[in-house]
Amino acid sequence: MLLVGMLDSPYVRRAAVTGTLLELEFEHRSVSVFRHMDEFRAINPLIKAPSLVTDDGTVISESLLIIQHFEDLAGRSLRPVEASARMRDLSLTGIGIVAADKAVGIEYERKRPEAQRYAPWQERIATQLHTALDLLDAAAGGGELSAGPELLPSDIAAAIAWGFCRFVIPDFAPVERWPALAAQASACEALDVFKRWPIDRE
Numbered sequence: 001m002l003l004v005g006m007l008d009s010p011y012v013r014r015a016a017v018t019g020t021l022l023e024l025e026f027e028h029r030s031v032s033v034f035r036h037m038d039e040f041r042a043i044n045p046l047i048k049a050p051s052l053v054t055d056d057g058t059v060i061s062e063s064l065l066i067i068q069h070f071e072d073l074a075g076r077s078l079r080p081v082e083a084s085a086r087m088r089d090l091s092l093t094g095i096g097i098v099a100a101d102k103a104v105g106i107e108y109e110r111k112r113p114e115a116q117r118y119a120p121w122q123e124r125i126a127t128q129l130h131t132a133l134d135l136l137d138a139a140a141g142g143g144e145l146s147a148g149p150e151l152l153p154s155d156i157a158a159a160i161a162w163g164f165c166r167f168v169i170p171d172f173a174p175v176e177r178w179p180a181l182a183a184q185a186s187a188c189e190a191l192d193v194f195k196r197w198p199i200d201r202e
């Protein structure tokens with residue numbers, strides 16, 4: 001089984017951390033959707049990271065579906081069993097994913113030539129990002145997000161989204177504004193599983 005994509009992608013990193021926590025064996029190949037387009041296209045014509053190539057050659061796109069396949073293989077998930085805790089985890093995981101989506105959106109907007117940027121759209125996604133970070137920070141401050149001992153999908157999604165923000169758009173994510181989230185993410189980054197899959201800073 002092969003996971004393809006750069007670890008500067010929050011989606012690739014979330015899938016990798018989750019697969020490891022589910023104790024699955026898989027290889028990882030750092031292929032960039034931008035710098036190595038042809039190589040990526042040969043693996044997945046959609047050129048989307050992450051892509052998972054299963055042992056029989058099936059290609060799965062979308063991190064949530066890759067994680068679903070990991071759960072199928074492992075016969076378990078990292079989500080809590082109890083219904084209300086499970087629902088809260090789904091809710092917080094969604095917020096973490098939206099935070100990552102909006103951070104990626106801000107980064108992609110910045111890649112546009114100045115004349116093709118649309119300020120109202122940039123403001124919209126910055127507001128959405130900041131709302132997501134507010135919600136994650138409140139959850140971290142209230143003890144709903146942590147660094148274990150049992151990491152939940154919401155813990156992973158929040159920490160990875162924050163790490164991505166700090167790496168790519170630190171000016172949009174000052175630590176002083178979201179200290180509880182920053183502390184939760186920093187505790188996660190100190191764990192072996194996060195160190196095993198560090199942000200690719202090249």
Ligand SMILES: N[C@@H](CCC(=O)N[C@@H](CS)C(=O)NCC(=O)O)C(=O)O
Pocket residue numbers: 008009010011033047048049050061062063064104
């Ligand atoms: N919803 C997707 C998002 C994945 C995504 O947007 N990945 C980026 C890299 S961070 C990508 O493939 N960008 C190239 C493109 O969309 O064409 C997931 O969860 O896997």
